[in-house]
Amino acid sequence: MIEIDHLTKAFGSIKAVDDVSFKVAKGEVLGFLGPNGAGKSTTMKMITGFLPPSGGTATVAGFDVQRKPIEVKKRVGYLPEGVPLWPDMTPRAFFEFIARVRGFAGEEAARHIDAAVKKTQLADVLDQPIETLSKGFKRRVGLAQALLHDPEVLILDEPTDGLDPNQKHEVRELIRDMAGEKAIVISTHILEEVEAVCSRAIIIAHGKIVADDTPAALAARSDRHNGxxxxxxxxxxxxxxxxxxxxxxxxxxxxxxxxxxxxxxxxxxxxxxxxxxxxxxxxxxxxxxxxxxxxxxxxxxxxxxxxxx
Amino acid sequence: MHNVITIFRREMSSYFATPVAYVFIVIYLVLTGLLTFHIGNILDRNQADLTAFFTFHPWLYLFLIPALSMRLWAEERRTGTIELSMTLPISQGQAVVGKFLAAWCFTGIALALTFPVWLTINYLGEPDNGAILAGYVGSWLLAGSFLAIGSFISALTKNQVIAFVVAAAICFVLVAMGSTIFLDFLNEWFGSGVVEFFRSLSVVIHFTEISKGVVDIRDIVYFGSLIVLFLFLNVIAIDRLKAS
Structure with a gap:
């Protein structure tokens, strides 16, 4: 579903992403791990068509993001780093806007909005301006926005950052529930999250992939394994x-x-x-x-x- | 087109969700009123036209329009919502045009709300309402041109203050190029050819022509080209700078 081929991004002389290649199939949940500044977000920004790569290609559902950006964007749900949202909008107005952009109208739009709101448990705050919401609610608004059109591919940049333990648990449940019919990429610092939801983990450091394995196999590399x-x-x-x-x-x-x-x-x-x-x-x-x-x-x-x- | 309308509606509702719309409209109406009645002395001229009303529009728009346009892209870049916009299935052109049209229609609403001036002059005399309509069209085109410039400048920076100051400066140059002081100066040093060139580039000259009631296709083309040119530059600026 997602194919990354020798993807590179240079900012001046610094290579933020350096010759990264991997594939994510439908049904996989890929955990994207790495220290801050390793290139996780930059890679995600290139897959979603926000940043143009300096080299290599990113392909989603057979469409090259450079050549067919709109086709890619139609198929991807994206939660950007830091969850940027329009502060003066209410979640309801925001979701109605997203539904229209995603090509839904009337009954169909209402159905998609309802489903996304239910999944992210936002019903109580639908009419409060987004700027008045807590960090946890904002993150869930961003998540609902990404899920709204039930996309084939989900790219979630730190989906549980700033959530309390209960909310974290709910978001992980949500990701697990959707895992079957989508290709999902999440980036995270929280390693227990990778073990909880990911079928595969890629560790990236200094822009390069340094490990690509199942979470269990990665854990087995520990010198404490079987101790x-x-x-x-x-x-x-x-x-x-x-x-x-x-x-x-x-x-x-x-x-x-x-x-x-x-x-x-x-x-x-x-x-x-x-x-x-x-x-x-x-x-x-x-x-x-x-x-x-x-x-x-x-x-x-x-x-x-x-x-x- | 569907996406342009979607962006347009989101932008329009955001004007009215915040005090921006009301503050802008009130200040605009108060200033036009003051300029028209106190400085333009529209009532003492004993002429049934709106010349005293329209004369001040370029100078008014000079700082009011950049105040409106400064947030268009600078704010999206600063808050990062541009990443959200640009990863939705909307092209950059659609986003630029949608935002511009919303701002332009908004200035249209503000302009339409000056109708009491028109009512007053119709009550007092028998003006040429065709010329007045042309004046309104010209004023709206002028506002559109300044907005397109402001929108482009706003895409170049994350800082709204910079966006405002630079856009106001460019608008000032476009207005001042048609001023008598500047044109006399040019005439003294460079002769009439150069004067004609600068005259033809100044918004004031074209605006004055239209507001006399003479809607010349060249004046329409002038404002149309300004708008198209700066919106085109706007799209390029977004494409180049969205992530920096």
Whole structure:
């Protein structure tokens, strides 16, 4: 549905986006991750036809955004970074405007507006000027605007930024519900969001793609992957027993007086660990296997290697 | 066309959703009234026409129109809503024309609200109402030309104050080129050929011709070209600068 081919954007001598290529199919939710200034928003602005690329192409539903911008814009719902909205309009007037621009009139327009308002739970504030709304409501107005024409492609730049935990949860539910019949790209800083809604994650740093994988596979790149955390009073006897195991790389102190056994090369060590514990008959209060932390992998990949402890 | 109308309606309702419309109309009417009756002394001239009314329009529009046009694009660029507009399935030309037409119709409304002046002169005498209608058409074309210039300037900056000052300066030059002081100066130094050239570029000369009741196609073409030229530049400016 979306095809990005060697897309590049240079601002003067700085390459904000540097030779980025990827595809997003229908049914996929792509999480776009990266530090601030990595090029996430710039890439989105090029896909939606706001910024012209310096090189490469962006294609949506078979239409090149440079050659057929209107065809692309008809098929895309876009929530821009920072949710720019006309402050003096009410959400109702704003949605009526968007519906007309999207080519709906009368009954059909009302139906689309109702559906978008229901999905984003905006019914109570429809007649208040947008400038008087809270940050969370503004974001939902922007989201409703993007959903209004039920587009094939959704590009959402930080859709949950500024929302409270309940609202975040609702927006994620909404994205998951729509995932089946659309191609969705979301950018975010929140890594748990990627694990919650994305079927795939791309990490971008300094304008280049540095990782493209499922969230689970990315988490597995963590050096904590398959490690075992255990809480015990008998740390003195448990520690040497674990250190003796062939697939345990190291045993370190974890918060709360617990121990953490790091797996060698991410191998599964839980059966070895439990066998060893049975052998020394140690009293264990709690034991858990780590899946790996996405935020750690994120730091690992986007930082220079030297800064990774 | 559908998109132009959609933009037009959004813009028009935004004038009346904020105090902009009411403040503009009130100031415009008060100023035209003052200029016409106190400085133009329309009642003491003992002539049943609106010359004293129309004479001041170029000078009035000089700063009132840039005040209206300064926000057209500068505000969208500053608040970022231009990103929303330009990622909707609307072409840049449609957006520029829609915004311009809304502003132009708005000035038309303000102009139409000066009808008491027309009623007064009809009550007192028997004016040539055809000439008066021509004067209104000329005034509206003049407002349109200044708006097109202002809209273009507004697209070049995020700062509304800059948009206002620069647009007012350009309008001033276009008005001043037809002033007697300037033309006499030119005549002294460069001769009548140069004078004719500048005269033909000045809005005042063309406006005065129309408001005498002589609707010459050349005057219409002059204002039409000004509007088309600056709206065209406006589209290019949006295309180049929208994201910077």
């Amino acid at each position: 075992v955390t255990l809480a015990t009073d008998a740390a003195a006897t448990v520690r040497p027993a674990l250190e003796a195991l062939p697939d345990v790389a190291a045993v370190v102190d974890a918060p709360g007086g617990a121990l953490f056994a790091r797996a060698r090369d991410g191998k599964s060590i839980i059966s070895q660990v439990s066998a060893a514990l049975r052998e020394i008959d140690a009293e264990i209060d709690q034991i858990s296997v780590e899946r790996g932390r996405l935020d750690e992998v994120f730091r690992q990949i986007t930082n220079t290697p030297s800064s990774h402890a």
